[in-house]
Amino acid sequence: FSNQIADAREIALQVFNNFKMIHPEFVFVLDNDLKQATPVKVYRNHLEQVLIILMDNAVKYSKDRLEIHLSVSKNDRYAEIAVQDFGEGIAQKDIDRVFNRFYRVDKARSRDKGGNGLGLSIAKRLIEGYHGQLTLESVVGQGSIFRIFVPLAPAKPTVDSKNKSEISSNGR
Numbered sequence: 546f547s548n549q550i551a552d553a554r555e556i557a558l559q560v561f562n563n564f565k566m567i568h569p570e571f572v573f574v575l576d577n578d579l580k581q582a583t584p585v586k587v588y589r590n591h592l593e594q595v596l597i598i599l600m601d602n603a604v605k606y607s608k609d610r611l612e613i614h615l616s617v618s619k620n621d622r623y624a625e626i627a628v629q630d631f632g633e634g635i636a637q638k639d640i641d642r643v644f645n646r647f648y649r650v651d652k653a654r655s656r657d658k659g660g661n662g663l664g665l666s667i668a669k670r671l672i673e674g675y676h677g678q679l680t681l682e683s684v685v686g687q688g689s690i691f692r693i694f695v696p697l698a699p700a701k702p703t704v705d706s707k708n709k710s711e712i713s714s715n716g717r
């Protein structure tokens with residue numbers, strides 16, 4: 546799939562807006578928006594799936610402060626999509642483990658929330674399959690921030706920078 550190109554910003558906003566419609570009890574805040582297409586080297590459905598897993602968790606593991614923040618930014622190599630919640634948070638000792646298959650932080654408590662502990666392991670594998678990264682910062686009782694980093698696709702050459710001799714030899 547490495548030759549696939551998708552617009553990270555458009556996909557992030559689409560999933561964000563879908564969750565906004567499905568969860569009117571939550572406040573959705575767009576913290577940062579690039580306001581321009583952000584092509585990345587990822588198969589569209591895979592990035593969409595990862596965002597759904599993260600936002601679904603943000604909804605499942607929030608209780609008092611029902612708020613989800615999205616931020617879309619980039620550096621010279623990666624687009625970064627951050628999903629932040631203000632829910633129960635994850636203890637330091639569990640931060641790496643939550644990406645393991647079938648790991649759930651509190652088995653008794655999470656049982657009523659459904660799920661098998663697979664979402665995050667799938668999300669991490671998908672992103673790493675594209676040479677990206679999925680990171681987590683969290684504080685118990687305060688919430689979590691998951692950041693997706695995916696490699697930017699090279700900018701499309703503009704008409705001006707295309708081989709001009711080819712254009713002129715066509716008589717245009």
Ligand code: ATP
Nearest residue numbers: 602603606634643649650660661662663664665666
């Ligand atoms: P599913 O298989 O449906 O995804 P799941 O939510 O249990 O079920 P993961 O998405 O892999 O599985 O998450 C693993 C565990 O990490 C969860 O059981 C939960 O304890 C913890 N977790 C994940 N996201 C959050 C979050 N945003 N806030 C707090 N805890 C979280």
